[in-house]
Amino acid sequence: MMPLIEPTTDRLLLRQWRDDDFDAFAKLSASSVAMEFFPKCLGREESDVQAEKYRQRIINQGWGFWAVELRGVAPFIGFVGLNRPDASLPVSPCVEIGWRMLPEYWGKGYATEAARAALRVGFEQLELEEIVSFTATINVRSQRVMQRLGMQHDGEKFDHPLVPDDSPLKEHVVYRLSRERWLQNEGA
Numbered sequence: 001m002m003p004l005i006e007p008t009t010d011r012l013l014l015r016q017w018r019d020d021d022f023d024a025f026a027k028l029s030a031s032s033v034a035m036e037f038f039p040k041c042l043g044r045e046e047s048d049v050q051a052e053k054y055r056q057r058i059i060n061q062g063w064g065f066w067a068v069e070l071r072g073v074a075p076f077i078g079f080v081g082l083n084r085p086d087a088s089l090p091v092s093p094c095v096e097i098g099w100r101m102l103p104e105y106w107g108k109g110y111a112t113e114a115a116r117a118a119l120r121v122g123f124e125q126l127e128l129e130e131i132v133s134f135t136a137t138i139n140v141r142s143q144r145v146m147q148r149l150g151m152q153h154d155g156e157k158f159d160h161p162l163v164p165d166d167s168p169l170k171e172h173v174v175y176r177l178s179r180e181r182w183l184q185n186e187g188a
């Protein structure tokens, strides 16, 4: 078991998952708004399996897709964090940054605030050289988070191997942030 990393920000705590997060995560997994750019919503069992997987990764490596708590307001508003993707993707091996928030907490800057803390962990504590992010080309809202973080897209795309060929979600865009650029922008 690795030492647990649980970053905080002005408004948020990025923390290990607790049993009582699983209900709220199931709500997120079942939300057709939040899951618009995924192949399908998740049922309770699939949602619990995913949450447990994220919890185990944090146990094993100290970091991962953290549960995000809105401090003093809501114990679980979504997840944000760093992850090594399971699928063998054209961008693998890599560490990605990703997010999924309950829709009632969109439009407040929480995803970007949490992601900034996650990037800091990635570059300062894990000493990564690069962090990538990818999403369906039509998921503009997620790309706006990447852009706010200073991540760059140079036209790099790939067809996601786990998405059916005829799906509008097949094509993904890739954003990247090097340690060097992060240090120039935010790290100082």
Ligand SMILES: CC(C)(COP(=O)(O)OP(=O)(O)OC[C@H]1O[C@@H](n2cnc3c(N)ncnc32)[C@H](O)[C@@H]1OP(=O)(O)O)[C@@H](O)C(=O)NCCC(=O)NCCS
Binding pocket: 033, 034, 035, 037, 098, 099, 100, 101, 102, 105, 106, 107, 108, 109, 110, 111, 112, 113, 134, 135, 136, 139, 141, 142, 144, 145
């Ligand atoms: C992607 C996702 C996390 C983005 O959420 P979001 O709320 O748009 O992003 P942020 O939390 O960074 O909030 C930014 C917005 O809050 C606004 N905002 C309000 N108060 C703010 C504050 N105090 N500080 C910063 N921004 C604030 C910003 O102006 C911005 O609004 P805009 O999008 O209208 O320009 C969310 O849409 C989501 O969970 N989607 C479903 C899952 C998903 O698609 N994940 C990615 C798959 S790869």
